[in-house]
Amino acid sequence: MSNRKIYKVIGIMSGTSMDGLDCSFIETDGINYCKIIKEYSYNYNIKYKNKLKKIVKSLPNSKNKRIIYANKNETFVTNEILKLINKFIKKIGNKKKNIDIIGLSGQTIYHNPNNNYSLQLNSGQSLYNNIKIPVISNFRDKDLKLGGQGAPIGCYYHKYLINRINKKSIILNIGGVSNITLLFKKKLIGFDVGPGNSMIDDLVYFFYKKDFDKNGQYAKKGFLVRKIYNAYKKNIYFKKKYPKSLDRNHFNKYLIRLKKSKKNDAIYTASLMTVFSIIKSINILDIKFNELILTGGGRKNNFILEKLSSYFKKKKIKISLIDDYGFNGDLIESQMFGYLAVRSIKNLPISTTTTTGVKHSISGGILYK
Numbered sequence: 001m002s003n004r005k006i007y008k009v010i011g012i013m014s015g016t017s018m019d020g021l022d023c024s025f026i027e028t029d030g031i032n033y034c035k036i037i038k039e040y041s042y043n044y045n046i047k048y049k050n051k052l053k054k055i056v057k058s059l060p061n062s063k064n065k066r067i068i069y070a071n072k073n074e075t076f077v078t079n080e081i082l083k084l085i086n087k088f089i090k091k092i093g094n095k096k097k098n099i100d101i102i103g104l105s106g107q108t109i110y111h112n113p114n115n116n117y118s119l120q121l122n123s124g125q126s127l128y129n130n131i132k133i134p135v136i137s138n139f140r141d142k143d144l145k146l147g148g149q150g151a152p153i154g155c156y157y158h159k160y161l162i163n164r165i166n167k168k169s170i171i172l173n174i175g176g177v178s179n180i181t182l183l184f185k186k187k188l189i190g191f192d193v194g195p196g197n198s199m200i201d202d203l204v205y206f207f208y209k210k211d212f213d214k215n216g217q218y219a220k221k222g223f224l225v226r227k228i229y230n231a232y233k234k235n236i237y238f239k240k241k242y243p244k245s246l247d248r249n250h251f252n253k254y255l256i257r258l259k260k261s262k263k264n265d266a267i268y269t270a271s272l273m274t275v276f277s278i279i280k281s282i283n284i285l286d287i288k289f290n291e292l293i294l295t296g297g298g299r300k301n302n303f304i305l306e307k308l309s310s311y312f313k314k315k316k317i318k319i320s321l322i323d324d325y326g327f328n329g330d331l332i333e334s335q336m337f338g339y340l341a342v343r344s345i346k347n348l349p350i351s352t353t354t355t356t357g358v359k360h361s362i363s364g365g366i367l368y369k
Contacts, residue, residue, distance in 0.1 A: 008023070009027075009103055011333075013103060017198065018176075022333065027336045056110075074121050081104070102133050140153055148243040149243060154190075155355040165293065169320075177245075193280075195274055196297075200267060203270055216302045216306075221264040254273070291319075295329045
């Protein structure tokens with residue numbers, strides 16, 4: 001199989017924020033060519049969103065019970081994904097025969113990197129049976145079996161973006177969890193730096209019954225809860241060397257304490273926690289770079305953006321949004337799963353020792369057809 005072959009792919013992403021499904025229809029060779037054809041984000045309805053959050057909240061403690069529990073709930077999640085994929089295919093006006101593959105992330109409901117274990121809800125086989133387009137999913141499985149952490153999984157697509165935009169840049173994705181990707185001496189480095197939007201979103205919903213802090217409006221009205229913030233800064237995770245990854249609930253003990261604080265003070269503090277983890281992790285690397293490029297929903301949070309800009313401006317480092325370069329920052333990860341699906345078909349690496357800690361560079365993903 002020629003590695004130059006270009007595929008037409010739909011990439012599907014449902015992130016740890018659990019707010020919706022992102023769909024990207026792209027052409028790519030999985031290497032140095034990627035053309036975005038059409039994209040769209042679907043917000044989950046309240047009923048589905050609440051059910052999904054309840055599934056995550058009610059996860060059993062033991063591994064075996066979690067697997068049984070996941071199998072029980074997989075059809076529910078797969079049916080919603082199926083409905084929205086069909087909607088997207090209709091929207092882009094493309095015939096199924098013109099779509100080569102679907103690359104699917106699945107809905108992460110549990111991630112335990114210390115035990116090389118990650119759990120996503122999706123049935124690639126069920127999707128194929130209904131849509132009749134080959135599906136590649138379970139991108140993390142092989143990595144986990146070979147001693148990796150299964151995350152972050154998108155570094156090779158970020159590498160493509162870095163090579164295309166600025167080789168001396170760092171890509172910062174602020175999703176439910178924040179992670180960074182960079183190239184250093186031709187080595188690809190990527191890891192989770194700390195919470196992204198997850199704690200902030202949980203607090204905004206707890207206090208205001210809204211999904212997120214639009215433009216950082218609540219954080220801007222708050223003050224620091226210093227005792228909780230200082231305890232957070234001492235968390236052992238920040239002393240760990242990369243590669244490392246997180247579950248969205250890793251810092252829940254601080255979330256529980258913040259829920260007992262004043263509304264906007266809690267949101268301010270959680271937002272500053274996100275900023276701290278980004279700055280701390282980048283500084284520890286001690287690597288020269290000249291630009292920080294932001295992707296993910298957190299790039300729209302003006303409070304976070306202003307704090308990062310204020311800090312890095314002093315170091316003469318440019319802060320950019322991926323949108324400045326013609327990409328939709330909300331849909332980078334759905335593009336990514338389309339790109340990774342092609343790498344999987346071509347047996348190209350999707351993770352390596354310096355991104356997930358896997359023993360050696362490997363491909364991944366399971367093909368359902």
